[in-house]
Amino acid sequence: MRVFLVGAGPGDPGLITARGLELVRCCDVLVHDRLVSRELVTEAPPGALRIDRDRLGQHEIEQLLVRYARLGLRVVRLKGGDPFVFGRGGEEAVALSAAGVPFEVVPGVSSFAAVPAAAGIPVTHRGISSQVTIVSGHDADALDLAAVARAPGTLVVFMGLGSLREIADGLIRHGRAADTPAAVIASGTLPEQRTVVAPLGELADAAAGLEPPALVVVGEVVALAGTLALHEFAGALAA
Amino acid sequence: MRVFLVGAGPGDPGLITARGLELVRCCDVLVHDRLVSRELVTEAPPGALRIDRDRLGQHEIEQLLVRYARLGLRVVRLKGGDPFVFGRGGEEAVALSAAGVPFEVVPGVSSFAAVPAAAGIPVTHRGISSQVTIVSGHDADALDLAAVARAPGTLVVFMGLGSLREIADGLIRHGRAADTPAAVIASGTLPEQRTVVAPLGELADAAAGLEPPALVVVGEVVALAGTLALHEFAGALAA
Numbered sequence: 001m002r003v004f005l006v007g008a009g010p011g012d013p014g015l016i017t018a019r020g021l022e023l024v025r026c027c028d029v030l031v032h033d034r035l036v037s038r039e040l041v042t043e044a045p046p047g048a049l050r051i052d053r054d055r056l057g058q059h060e061i062e063q064l065l066v067r068y069a070r071l072g073l074r075v076v077r078l079k080g081g082d083p084f085v086f087g088r089g090g091e092e093a094v095a096l097s098a099a100g101v102p103f104e105v106v107p108g109v110s111s112f113a114a115v116p117a118a119a120g121i122p123v124t125h126r127g128i129s130s131q132v133t134i135v136s137g138h139d140a141d142a143l144d145l146a147a148v149a150r151a152p153g154t155l156v157v158f159m160g161l162g163s164l165r166e167i168a169d170g171l172i173r174h175g176r177a178a179d180t181p182a183a184v185i186a187s188g189t190l191p192e193q194r195t196v197v198a199p200l201g202e203l204a205d206a207a208a209g210l211e212p213p214a215l216v217v218v219g220e221v222v223a224l225a226g227t228l229a230l231h232e233f234a235g236a237l238a239a
Numbered sequence: 240m241r242v243f244l245v246g247a248g249p250g251d252p253g254l255i256t257a258r259g260l261e262l263v264r265c266c267d268v269l270v271h272d273r274l275v276s277r278e279l280v281t282e283a284p285p286g287a288l289r290i291d292r293d294r295l296g297q298h299e300i301e302q303l304l305v306r307y308a309r310l311g312l313r314v315v316r317l318k319g320g321d322p323f324v325f326g327r328g329g330e331e332a333v334a335l336s337a338a339g340v341p342f343e344v345v346p347g348v349s350s351f352a353a354v355p356a357a358a359g360i361p362v363t364h365r366g367i368s369s370q371v372t373i374v375s376g377h378d379a380d381a382l383d384l385a386a387v388a389r390a391p392g393t394l395v396v397f398m399g400l401g402s403l404r405e406i407a408d409g410l411i412r413h414g415r416a417a418d419t420p421a422a423v424i425a426s427g428t429l430p431e432q433r434t435v436v437a438p439l440g441e442l443a444d445a446a447a448g449l450e451p452p453a454l455v456v457v458g459e460v461v462a463l464a465g466t467l468a469l470h471e472f473a474g475a476l477a478a
Contacts, residue, residue, distance in 0.1 A: 009256065010346075017348060018260050018476055019253030082352050083361075086369075090361030090460075093467045105467075107249070107353035109256060113321050114346035122322075122329030130325075130381065133390065134371040142369065144391050151372065151390060152383050221329075228332045228344075237257055 001069040003096055005089050007082040007108015008032075010118075011213075012189040013039040013237055015109045020078075021237065023106065028073035031064060035080040035213060037190075039237060044076075058088060062095035069101045080213075082110040086136050086158050112156045115188030115215045119195040120228035122221055129153040129221045137163050137216070149174035154219035161186075161214040165204035171218065172201060181222035186214040197225055240308040242335055244328050246321040246347015247271075249357075250452075251428040252278040252476055254348045259317075260476065262345065267312035270303060274319040274452060276429075278476060283315075297327060301334035308340045319452075321349040325375050325397050351395045354427030354454045358434040359467035361460055368392040368460050376402050376455070388413035393458035400425070400453040404443035410457065411440060420461035425453040436464055 004023045009015035016024070021043065024030065030044040034054040041050055049068075053061050061077075068075045083089025083105055096103045112134050113123045123132050131153030135143055137160030148155060149171045160167055161184065172178050178201030186194045198206035200218055207214075243262045248254035255263070260282065263269065269283040273293040280289055288307075292300050300316075307314045322328025322344055335342045351373050352362045362371050370392030374382055376399030387394060388410045399406055400423065411417050417440030425433045437445035439457055446453075 014258030015256045017254045021257050084356050085352050090364040105356045107348050107356050109346050113324050117323050117344045117346050125329040132373040
């Protein structure tokens with residue numbers, strides 16, 4: 001018995017790791033996030049049990065992983081992005097460890113750099129940015145916006161669309177220039193990707209039409225978005 | 240003609256993306272970093288030209304990519320980790336763009352979360368850390384250690400082994416507690432991985448025997464390293 005906590009990557013199914021794909025292709029049970037692409041869910045063997053975790057609470061997921069593993073089944077827990085970057089993979093790992101269930105973490109391509117890359121934005125760039133700060137906008141009240149505003153380099157906000165105005169205003173109030181280049185990228189790396197580039201002070205208005213999942217990027221590197229080409233959606237997986 | 244800037248991932252060849260592996264397997268020219276695993280270099284077709292970029296300057300690499308692409312060849316530039324996370328991929332992208340050579344960026348699993356994961360450390364964890372700061376220790380004098388020390392959450396330092404004492408001392412001088420849990424992970428995700436866990440104030444002494452490549456992690460999440468299991472090196476790639 002074993003549980004594999006696998007990162008599915010940022011959206012494009014071609015961005016799962018070779019190891020992760022191999023594990024999906026030979027699992028007995030696939031417990032997947034809603035945002036994981038249909039192509040990857042289809043890669044599980046025809047007889048595999050597929051479980052969309054969407055209607056399950058975190059504790060229920062953990063119990064499910066333990067239960068199926070104890071039946072001697074190969075369980076793959078397929079999570080968007082990387083399991084340990086705002087993925088709650090750590091909680092699942094702790095639960096499995098406490099239950100004595102062996103597990104393995106297979107990292108994934110995190111959205112933090114891949115989604116900006118798909119919009120032509122390198123999160124680091126020689127002479128422009130050599131520091132990246134990653135935060136979650138899920139609970140914007142818990143953010144130390146004063147510290148974040150002072151951090152040099154690039155800022156990446158996960159799940160920041162819902163509180164975008166609050167975050168942008170807070171950063172400006174704490175000293176970030178209102179004309180700092182910024183972007184919101186929705187559905188990054190997917191065919192339906194939409195990118196909005198605007199100065200920080202105008203970002204919330206400019207991004208009004210976008211829907212989650214979305215990533216916010218703030219910093220001088222965003223100015224490179226015009227120069228660099230885009231990620232091309234791969235979609236199909238080689239056999 | 241086309242150049243693919245492909246991230247090879249953190250070390251374990253199984254952590255390249257499915258798309259990246261597919262591109263390596265059908266390239267005409269493979270220009271690879273020294274740290275990219277031999278297994279991946281071997282995956283290029285038997286007739287492909289393999290070029291170790293180790294003895295080439297950055298400008299020479301860029302010229303090489305342009306030259307081979309203009310001959311109508313499929314060129315894969317295979318870089319450790321992710322091309323846009325301290326990978327100088329942005330510079331190569333700018334050079335290709337300026338030369339009018341079409342290119343595509345295929346992101347990779349960055350070491351920033353995958354290497355800590357391989358040591359049982361989740362860079363974010365509910366209730367412990369919801370912010371990650373990523374810096375390079377390559378030019379430690381350029382680091383704003385005061386700002387970095389004040390940032391809440393987890394700190395990840397790339398290429399920080401050479402200036403580890405200077406960085407640790409600086410963080411403590413600027414307010415980080417000397418007993419903050421910290422780790423250095425050398426050759427992360429590879430069979431020869433070595434991990435040293437120690438309080439920040441003792442980290443430089445504890446890590447004295449380690450050799451690059453190494454990643455430094457500072458923050459309360461490091462305390463989870465004892466609980467969580469390790470990454471298992473995959474090594475072989477499925478056909």
